[in-house]
Amino acid sequence: AGEMPARGLHVVITAGPTREPLDPVRYLSNHSSGKMGFALAAAAAELGARVSLISGPVNLPTPAGVERTDVETARQMHEASRRLATECDLFIGCAAVADYRAATAAEHKIKKREGEEGLTLKLVKNPDIIADIARLRDSAGGRPLVVGFAAETRELEAYARDKLERKRLDMIVANDVSTAGLGFGADDNAALLLWRDGEGEGGASLPPQPKSELARAVIERALGCLTSRPVH
Numbered sequence: 460a461g462e463m464p465a466r467g468l469h470v471v472i473t474a475g476p477t478r479e480p481l482d483p484v485r486y487l488s489n490h491s492s493g494k495m496g497f498a499l500a501a502a503a504a505e506l507g508a509r510v511s512l513i514s515g516p517v518n519l520p521t522p523a524g525v526e527r528t529d530v531e532t533a534r535q536m537h538e539a540s541r542r543l544a545t546e547c548d549l550f551i552g553c554a555a556v557a558d559y560r561a562a563t564a565a566e567h568k569i570k571k572r573e574g575e576e577g578l579t580l581k582l583v584k585n586p587d588i589i590a591d592i593a594r595l596r597d598s599a600g601g602r603p604l605v606v607g608f609a610a611e612t613r614e615l616e617a618y619a620r621d622k623l624e625r626k627r628l629d630m631i632v633a634n635d636v637s638t639a640g641l642g643f644g645a646d647d648n649a650a651l652l653l654w655r656d657g658e659g660e661g662g663a664s665l666p667p668q669p670k671s672e673l674a675r676a677v678i679e680r681a682l683g684c685l686t687s688r689p690v691h
């Protein structure tokens with residue numbers, strides 16, 4: 460029972476880390492657990508949305524009623540996002556996408572070289588997935604609403620506002636990852652929500668709470684932005 464305010468809406472969410480191969484047995488990645496993205500997917504599904512979850516390699520079960528696409532690299536996540544986001548109402552980028560990948564992944568295992576103290580890797584930039592979806596939205600007449608995340612260790616609000624602007628997001632969920640027990644890998648999180656509300660900039664501070672509760676608050680706020688903004 461209960462209210463289903465997201466019924467009829469399609470929500471696409473990216474979650475987890477990406478994994479960028481160096482050779483057939485090694486990769487570059489990060490410590491993202493995927494918990495926040497999976498909590499968002501569960502919350503959106505509970506509120507009645509159709510949910511597509513695009514996940515990097517994580518150790519989590521798929522929430523009930525969620526369609527999951529597994530990817531490894533940023534480029535695979537980008538491709539899946541472009542495919543799914545064109546028809547959705549709300550796109551949430553919660554993945555910790557690797558900023559760089561190896562310029563070329565070696566075809567065979569990289570061997571340790573005798574007599575050489577170092578090894579230089581050449582990295583190239585990965586696509587900024589959420590900024591790309593926001594650009595698609597601009598050319599497609601206003602859909603989807605695009606929500607991003609910002610994990611910062613200092614100057615939370617300033618960096619988050621800069622990302623909101625630069626990536627042309629509608630809303631950003633900023634969290635301070637320097638606080639012990641919150642953020643990366645943890646079960647709890649706190650956040651500062653910043654969004655464009657048409658007349659100015661809105662904001663709300665969400666206190667430390669389980670990721671499941673925070674996820675519900677984020678989805679509800681995003682639904683609020685969706686219904687309050689002009690129809691294109």
Ligand code: C5P
Binds near residue numbers: 587
């Ligand atoms: O710039 P930064 O990585 O801190 O921005 C975080 C936001 O951008 C998150 O919403 C993240 O999912 C998204 N992002 C992305 N593609 C990238 C880098 C970040 O979608 N290559």
